[in-house]
Amino acid sequence: MEKTVVKYLEKPKLRKPVLIEGLPGIGNVGRISAGYLVTELKAKKFAELYSPHFLPLVVIQPGGVARLLKGEFYYYKGSKRDLIILVGDSQSITPQGYYEISGKIIDVAKEMKVSEIITLGGLGVERIVKSPRIIGAANNEKLVRRYSKYGIVFDDTAAANIIGISGLLLGLAEIENIDAVCMLAETQGFPLVIADPIAADTMLRVLSKILNLKIDLSKLDAEARELEEKIRKTEELQKQMLEKLEKEEKTQLQYIG
Amino acid sequence: MEKTVVKYLEKPKLRKPVLIEGLPGIGNVGRISAGYLVTELKAKKFAELYSPHFLPLVVIQPGGVARLLKGEFYYYKGSKRDLIILVGDSQSITPQGYYEISGKIIDVAKEMKVSEIITLGGLGVERIVKSPRIIGAANNEKLVRRYSKYGIVFDDTAAANIIGISGLLLGLAEIENIDAVCMLAETQGFPLVIADPIAADTMLRVLSKILNLKIDLSKLDAEARELEEKIRKTEELQKQMLEKLEKEEKTQLQYIG
Amino acid sequence: MEKTVVKYLEKPKLRKPVLIEGLPGIGNVGRISAGYLVTELKAKKFAELYSPHFLPLVVIQPGGVARLLKGEFYYYKGSKRDLIILVGDSQSITPQGYYEISGKIIDVAKEMKVSEIITLGGLGVERIVKSPRIIGAANNEKLVRRYSKYGIVFDDTAAANIIGISGLLLGLAEIENIDAVCMLAETQGFPLVIADPIAADTMLRVLSKILNLKIDLSKLDAEARELEEKIRKTEELQKQMLEKLEKEEKTQLQYIG
């Protein structure tokens, strides 16, 4: 696999869907929020994204089935608006990979005739946040005005730039004339492994209003805690993995027969 | 986006235009000079360049609209010579990216039937410079002779090589038989964040003579100072960004579910 | 050579062969096992894989003939099942290269109508292992059930992920609907240069049962020891090589005339 690829499981017919993106990042706010939406809306997976810019490994799941790191596209047919929700394991491990992966996501958006993209993330403020604000950025002024009404704060002094896929999607969508807005929930940001359910809760409340969804948030805290548990566990395994990766590299350098 | 791309907003008809390039670099001499030309000549943007070899982020502008890092091509229809002016946010973050981006700029030059390329930059001399010289390099001897008349000093002991896009454009233009000259204004070069309006002033005086332009330089000092202010501000934000980028990387390594 | 390439020496007609992969890694268990199979079965080479993601050098063989680093595909026509065996010098030296090389191996699997892939490796447990277990992972549950019968332990707490080509082949095979299983023999893992014949012995016993092969394992110990000797020798040469590589780099930076 030389390039990032998207594999469609099906091509659902959707009415100008909104694409919600939530990948790992600060406080994992985006991922928790988007993942919770997938679960609560019983959204259906229709495509997967693989990339050589992910770590070169497979994850072994309970039971022994291994799988590639990937992004997953789900759809939900709403009474008012159809949704596509993108969740995933990882961002890119190379700077260029961010552009390549984001470009492929935009290709899916075009293929599915997405009318609008909403990217979700956390904004590390390095202090404990009890009532997080949602800081926004959009790829045109019309969107800034529209989303300001939902209490989203458009303030370039709060965040001067957005690093990674949540940011690049805004810029790349603009080239394709697709509306895109990014919502960043304030979160402590340290230590990084702590998932922030409060930020995700705030995010999902605003998102529900925007999308006219009724989401039961009562399980969010438990889910975030479960995710945190999983993260704590994988954190340790991750360390082992990185050590193994280093060992592999050393091994490979030492063995040429 | 897997490769550097140029998006044309329009394709103006120009008469064998001169392409002026001014991207960030030492003392930001090239960028200040080219940017001032754009403002003073009220040049019109006709194309944008995006690259996966730029930092993987969007910049949030005052008001909340985010945009990709990019290069911008402007044109100006002069009474004597038409101009294309290239300004931008960034050079490449990878060595190969310099070649790829420079190659795309040459593609634009060919598309627009550019007759000559003039690249602008600073030459760090590590001392305070009151009367900067303009050190030159060209891609053929005919140009050396022509530009020597304007007081440009062609002296390989002053600069042994030119790193980055300002340099590569000369070499790549030669392959395409396009005349190209590089003008480097002497500047202190330290500390790097200080924009050098004196060097830019000297640069613009020489450039005006070459291009037969009447440029009012009275606002240059103010504009350079404003730019410096902006730089000082972004410098701090940049640090935050780099810290965030490192955190992102750590986060992503820690979270694979 | 810009991309990984496979050069076919011949295209043997095989009946839905099983592809066994054994490349260098922890304890070199995979490579020793697969290499021993090639020798014992007198398997015939039919293709070679070259990659720009291997170290940029040629190895000088006794007698003075130099060769590229490579992967080698062998075939064996069995009474019950045909086999393809992949052995090689090296894994990738870049993260993306792992995906590119693994993708090319999958291309060969598709070309040769491979019905199943078995990847072999070591699992470093950082203690002396007298009776190594074979830890497994597969790309679907049916395989987990089938291979559990052979005493292979499918347990994600023993290994949370599989780094490198042995792992990626499982994930990439799944996209192409090819069954794939990975067998990791427990091994000390330190020091890395010690080849582990006990782990390889266990691996080959299980593999023989799976493939219905009669393999004489009496020469394995000697062969592993010989390989160890070779490794110890190359280890020292490798160090020299890395030093040379560094020197080359310095030289090249110092010399531009």
Next chain:
Amino acid sequence: MEKTVVKYLEKPKLRKPVLIEGLPGIGNVGRISAGYLVTELKAKKFAELYSPHFLPLVVIQPGGVARLLKGEFYYYKGSKRDLIILVGDSQSITPQGYYEISGKIIDVAKEMKVSEIITLGGLGVERIVKSPRIIGAANNEKLVRRYSKYGIVFDDTAAANIIGISGLLLGLAEIENIDAVCMLAETQGFPLVIADPIAADTMLRVLSKILNLKIDLSKLDAEARELEEKIRKTEELQKQMLEKLEKEEKTQLQYIG
């Protein structure tokens, strides 16, 4: 420029020419030897090679004309055998670049129907060498036998591998069924900037015999010394360049407006 390119100035008709390669490396033995051949034989340049895997800069030559780093192909019509001689500024700055550049050189060899490739280099032995041996490696045994007659020592204990383009050409030529041999002259290897005229002298004597050429070696010492002077000069400029490159990188990170 996204990939390594070769630009032909002309396509001379040659009779199964021998390709001699001499690029920078340990003791610069290959480059000095091949460069001396070009001068003495008054060989004519017919093609240039450019690569994004070279340093991203242009070199300013005395007089002020700047040029890209490049490889240069020359030809010489001999009474017995026609020659192609490749000299150049640089090897690759990335591991993959070595493969890409070497692959392009092989493309030229195929285009020009090269019958044999001879690559030249130095072998650092970390002691003063008064009577250097020529250590060889070839891509088949027939060549080993043929070149052993010229006193070339084929001994894998002297050199276990050949790093860089001189090595890769052997391996890549084999894939294309082109005979290729590498000659490494023993040289001290430290300090790296010292060009070794004694090693080059030995190299050229052997090469003259092989190619049936009469080369006047009386100017070699002077030329090597001149080259050394040039190297000492460029060494210092190189340091400045690397410092500038680092500064550029810092600058570019600090300036995004």
